[in-house]
Amino acid sequence: xxxxxxxxWRFRQPSVIPGFGLALxxxxxxxxxxxxxxxxxxxxxxxxLGWSNFIALAFDERTLNALAISFGTATIAAxxxxxxxxxxxxxxxxxxxxxxxxxxxxxxxPFALPTAVxxxxxxxxxxxxxxxxxxxxxxxxxxxxxxxxxxxxLVFVGLPFVVRTVQPVMEEIDREVEEAAATxxxxxxQTITRVLLPGLLPAGLTGFALAFARGVGEYxxxxxxxxxxxxxxxxxxxxxxxRLEEFNYPAATAIAAVMLILSFTMLLVINMIQAWSRRRxxxxx
Amino acid sequence: MxxxxxxASAAAPPSLVDAATSESRLARAVLxxxxxxFVALFLLLxxxxxxxxAFRKGAGEFLAALADPETFxxxxxTLTVAGxxxxxxxxxxxxxxxxxxxxxxxxxxxxxxxxxxxFSVSPVISGLVFVLLFGANSALGPLLQxxxxxxxxxxxxxxxxxxxxxxxxxxxxxxxLMQEQGTSDEEAALSLGATGWQTFWHVTLPNIxxxxxxxxxxxxxRAMGEFGAVSVVSGHIRGQTxxxxxxxxxxxxxxxxxxxxxxxxxxxxxxxxxxxLKTALELRxxxxxxxxxxx
Numbered sequence: 103x104x105x106x107x108x109x110x111w112r113f114r115q116p117s118v119i120p121g122f123g124l125a126l127x128x129x130x131x132x133x134x135x136x137x138x139x140x141x142x143x144x145x146x147x148x149x150x151l152g153w154s155n156f157i158a159l160a161f162d163e164r165t166l167n168a169l170a171i172s173f174g175t176a177t178i179a180a181x182x183x184x185x186x187x188x189x190x191x192x193x194x195x196x197x198x199x200x201x202x203x204x205x206x207x208x209x210x211x212p213f214a215l216p217t218a219v220x221x222x223x224x225x226x227x228x229x230x231x232x233x234x235x236x237x238x239x240x241x242x243x244x245x246x247x248x249x250x251x252x253x254x255x256l257v258f259v260g261l262p263f264v265v266r267t268v269q270p271v272m273e274e275i276d277r278e279v280e281e282a283a284a285t286x287x288x289x290x291x292q293t294i295t296r297v298l299l300p301g302l303l304p305a306g307l308t309g310f311a312l313a314f315a316r317g318v319g320e321y322x323x324x325x326x327x328x329x330x331x332x333x334x335x336x337x338x339x340x341x342x343x344x345r346l347e348e349f350n351y352p353a354a355t356a357i358a359a360v361m362l363i364l365s366f367t368m369l370l371v372i373n374m375i376q377a378w379s380r381r382r383x384x385x386x387x
Numbered sequence: 388m389x390x391x392x393x394x395a396s397a398a399a400p401p402s403l404v405d406a407a408t409s410e411s412r413l414a415r416a417v418l419x420x421x422x423x424x425f426v427a428l429f430l431l432l433x434x435x436x437x438x439x440x441a442f443r444k445g446a447g448e449f450l451a452a453l454a455d456p457e458t459f460x461x462x463x464x465t466l467t468v469a470g471x472x473x474x475x476x477x478x479x480x481x482x483x484x485x486x487x488x489x490x491x492x493x494x495x496x497x498x499x500x501x502x503x504x505x506f507s508v509s510p511v512i513s514g515l516v517f518v519l520l521f522g523a524n525s526a527l528g529p530l531l532q533x534x535x536x537x538x539x540x541x542x543x544x545x546x547x548x549x550x551x552x553x554x555x556x557x558x559x560x561x562x563x564l565m566q567e568q569g570t571s572d573e574e575a576a577l578s579l580g581a582t583g584w585q586t587f588w589h590v591t592l593p594n595i596x597x598x599x600x601x602x603x604x605x606x607x608x609r610a611m612g613e614f615g616a617v618s619v620v621s622g623h624i625r626g627q628t629x630x631x632x633x634x635x636x637x638x639x640x641x642x643x644x645x646x647x648x649x650x651x652x653x654x655x656x657x658x659x660x661x662x663x664l665k666t667a668l669e670l671r672x673x674x675x676x677x678x679x680x681x682x
Contacts, residue, residue: 113493114490114492117491120577120583122489122490129498132483136550140516141504141516143519144512144519186422190426192422197415207666208426208662212430213608214612214657216632216651219437219651219658222639222647222648223433226436227432281408319507319510319512321618338509342512355515358509358516361512366507368507369507
């Protein structure tokens with residue numbers, strides 16, 4: 103039976119380190135002022151619209167199309183990134199080749215390169231007269247100014263999420279596991295698909311979810327290459343900007359509220375994947 | 388090759404051990420080619436394009452584009468905004484990490500999640516929340532304006548939006564690092580009679596300085612490159628509220644490609660410098676920064 107003196111509820115464990123009040127005070131003040139008040143303001147505004155009005159604005163046909171395009175292209179891009187990101191991480195962790203350090207460092211380029219710069223560069227490359235676009239054009243494949251262009255931009259911005267989530271987990275794989283699988287008669291393909299990949303699943307899913315979440319909200323790199331045709335290649339963040347420029351604040355607010363709820367759900371899912379992977383595999387990111 | 392058995396068990400020829408825990412030579416070549424091809428196509432090619440397009444008409448045109456007064460004022464504005472937003476988030480990040488890493492209290496995990504919240508918000512929405520808060524039909528905007536304080540379409544709005552999107556950077560680098568370092572150094576300093584501030588300046592800060600620099604580096608890159616959030620609150624007043632990424636957009640939409648890519652090249656250079664410094668920090672001070680990367 104637990105001793106009664108220690109079961110009393112206390113907000114914080116005693117510590118000789120000073121400055122808790124100041125540090126927590128600064129943190130909470132800044133958090134409330136910069137993040138919580140502005141975000142609650144958005145929800146407060148959208149609740150002021152009234153339920154039926156909100157539904158009408160949020161589920162307007164053009165809005166639904168924009169949301170479908172945002173979520174659809176983000177899903178495809180995250181799948182592409184999951185496949186190639188896992189291959190890239192594997193090559194970076196396991197193989198040796200000249201220039202490996204540089205390639206490893208380059209993976210973070212999408213984190214460092216401003217999205218507008220990525221946007222105009224990708225558009226120039228994939229436009230019908232660009233280096234890649236001119237190769238694909240005779241084949242009848244158009245990338246820029248179509249939804250495929252959105253996917254290309256989202257693959258660019260999402261790649262580091264998958265690689266950087268999967269890579270550290272791969273580095274910690276115990277070689278003995280592979281040796282054991284081989285001793286038991288598994289060929290290399292079986293070892294990879296039956297032993298290694300299942301262990302990488304949580305990290306892969308987390309990377310996928312992060313890349314997806316980023317892709318759904320992405321704006322700067324997409325608007326240049328998308329062509330921005332309503333109902334075809336118009337993403338939800340762009341529609342928010344368009345509604346704002348029309349001074350249609352209620353519509354902008356309603357779309358934003360829907361997107362926020364969806365991304366917070368995503369955040370919750372990511373946290374649940376990580377909690378599950380900590381329980382199941384003993385690690386998490 | 389068959390004679391080199393030092394690294395493998397003596398019983399089995401190394402080629403067999405290799406075969407058991409590695410892919411065939413062909414598979415390795417194919418996977419490497421796929422990975423490198425993907426990097427070349429999606430990362431190297433766009434980066435190269437920026438510089439090629441910027442210098443398409445020679446260095447003279449490139450420099451002339453940067454010397455344009457509107458572009459020049461965009462550069463100054465970007466430096467100003469980042470110069471205000473980054474120190475603010477630096478101070479916040481240190482405070483948050485101190486509270487979260489050095490103490491045990493209820494709701495800590497929830498607080499950490501809240502700090503990461505801006506990462507899961509679309510940049511456009513990050514700008515929108517401030518438009519709703521300070522816009523013409525809000526309660527606060529007209530009030531502040533009657534005191535002559537312009538938030539939207541001015542530097543304060545740009546700073547607010549930038550602070551919002553770069554909010555978690557410093558904190559999330561420092562929290563895992565300081566958690567790993569524990570509190571024994573600080574306790575030793577305090578028991579020897581140091582004050583709280585002395586402990587922080589002479590014990591904690593030297594321990595976290597490289598991690599701090601790392602966080603500031605990433606925070607700064609995002610602050611200078613932010614587009615969506617800043618675009619919504621800027622109002623696009625030429626020569627006044629256009630940051631460098633917004634100037635890129637305007638020049639590009641005017642089909643002034645050389646000038647657009649000239650500004651873009653400056654930003655790409657900033658990204659490259661960031662990557663080089665980041666890699667150098669990771670290689671040299673991996674123990675002092677890498678708590679978050681080792682997982």
